[in-house]
């Protein structure tokens with residue numbers, strides 16, 4: 001569903017452009033006071049000073065929203081999550097707080113393997129309901145586009161089920177969040193293939209990837225390129241095959257041990273290399289995402305992401321906004337259609353309870369989003 005909507009008297013805060021912003025450009029935002037945003041059939045058709053939109057004809061064809069005292073930003077794009085899974089791993093979190101490493105838990109059969117077990121033991125309806133719950137929470141915090149990965153099935157049937165769940169949530173007519181699906185069959189080596197990682201990569205390439213491609217079930221192919229999981233060589237083989245089947249590429253690169261995943265991403269012109277830290281001063285385009293998953297980060301919280309980026313990663317508020325909007329969109333090949341408030345882009349927006357966008361990190365861990373707009377339709381948070 002899309003709508004005609006006029007938001008008036010807003011403080012519009014947005015990065016600008018139709019490609020990712022790099023380095024110092026990330027800190028440059030356009031701020032317009034007393035602004036009007038016009039959305040026609042779900043697409044932004046005007047942004048700028050009020051043009052007398054309150055006259056009669058407009059009232060008939062457009063919903064009106066008075067945004068006096070409110071900031072309006074582009075909808076947030078959470079460009080990296082694993083939001084479809086069974087079970088949780090709260091006890092592992094406590095072990096890690098006591099000093100055990102993520103990898104050592106994984107090596108003794110916990111970690112991803114335990115979520116794979118719980119996901120295989122669940123079913124479409126239960127997994128879908130749980131995933132939908134996460135989407136609702138994320139939307140209330142301003143997310144209007146989310147990427148989601150498979151990778152907790154690691155067999156053909158369950159990988160396809162995870163992707164079908166995303167497709168069915170995406171097709172929901174009352175949807176508030178667009179879902180961009182990623183095939184992450186190479187998230188871990190399943191028990192059945194223990195010690196035979198190359199055979200598992202062959203299985204993914206021969207059996208699973210073609211089924212994902214034929215069903216149009218994923219846009220991207222991702223791999224956990226990590227010591228003890230998939231090597232650079234195995235990742236390259238998998239990603240080249242994926243490209244041959246029409247997928248765009250992503251990598252979990254150098255998350256724990258710096259193996260050279262970032263270099264591989266550059267070599268293959270991947271759309272994004274994820275889990276790299278603090279690259280803005282090197283002139284890179286950085287996106288922020290929650291990485292919601294049951295192991296390394298059980299949180300889809302945008303306020304937490306803002307706070308961590310600004311307090312611990314030395315990002316400015318402006319850089320963090322760009323990283324969660326336009327650059328998140330670019331990480332999903334969508335910078336031409338979402339991620340900023342400009343004519344021609346989708347009418348996907350966030351309305352804050354305040355006219356001061358610095359609240360995003362300042363109101364630490366708290367939500368200052370009062371509504372989101374999806375293609376011109378307003379959804380109160």
Ligand code: NIG
Pocket residue numbers: 082111112115224252255291293294295296297
């Ligand atoms: O992005 N690193 C690989 N994947 C996830 C964690 C998955 C899990 O622990 O369940 C991540 O950190």
Ligand code: FE
Pocket residue numbers: 080081082252291293
């Ligand atoms: Fe991840």
